[in-house]
Amino acid sequence: MKSALPAGFEPRSLAESIAEAIINNEFFLLVEGVDDIPIYEKLLCEIVNDYNVQCFSNLSDYGVGCDALISTVENLTKTEPSIAVKKIWGAIIDLDSRFFRGTIPTHPQVTTLSRYSIENFFVNKESIVAILKTTTKCGDLAETAAEHIMSAVIPTLQNLSIATAEAILHGVYEEYCGFCSFSTSVDTIKNKPDIRNSLEEWSDFILEQSRDVGFHQTVEDVLKFTKGKWLLNYFLAESIKKIRELHADCKDGSVFRCKSCNAGKYDCCQYKMQIGIDTKIGRGIVTSNFNPRTLEEVMISLSRLTGVSIGDRCN
């Protein structure tokens, strides 16, 4: 049915969006979700002067999921072969379980992230520095405190490996009857004892099967292949928990002591976190206050799509 929206508000097709980009001399980037738009705008702004980031669901020729995005791109290649490969546009898609299913697209203007999704790239020290600087008074102490938090939190990410392995198997084998998939929320996995117990009970089997498809129970593989929303949520929850303990660590001297504690004024510890900070707020802080250079791998992918080297942007 034709939309009742006024003229100018109707969704454009991929071909129309690219035609518009050519007229406006701007780079058109297609991303998977609306949450991704401001993140990619911030990254693209470092590479090109004019750009338009759009999410797939806002196009008129969109289907569900990134397989539909790929078929839209394939249609474009058939109908408009000359613009399909033009470096005026590009699409960036999540890795999700494509690596294990062997379904990474090869179209020159479609790039697949090297990790599950963009959220995976925010698991880094700079994210903790941003949270510390926004929610405590630690100022210049944030760098060393963030190292202290990272060394405590990163090994705990391995706790996600069995659920990740199970979800990967679910994504690879259609007939696989698993206890969870990447559509299950991390809170459901954490809070439902039957899922947790079943994963625990079957852990040897799950890990053996997942090793066969290429997933290993290492922190590196968790960082790469765990669903971004699970990973970032878990990382933020653990980091916030550790930040709350910093003033006790400061008092006993296990982190670089702050000026207040040095003066014996423990109640005014600079590491004390504001009240009410949760993972949702943490996510907002890390995805808006980041330095594009910390997402270097994604910047390199964008640079390939645009044909512009990082740092070559003409001002």
Ligand SMILES: [Zn+2]
């Ligand atoms: Zn202190």
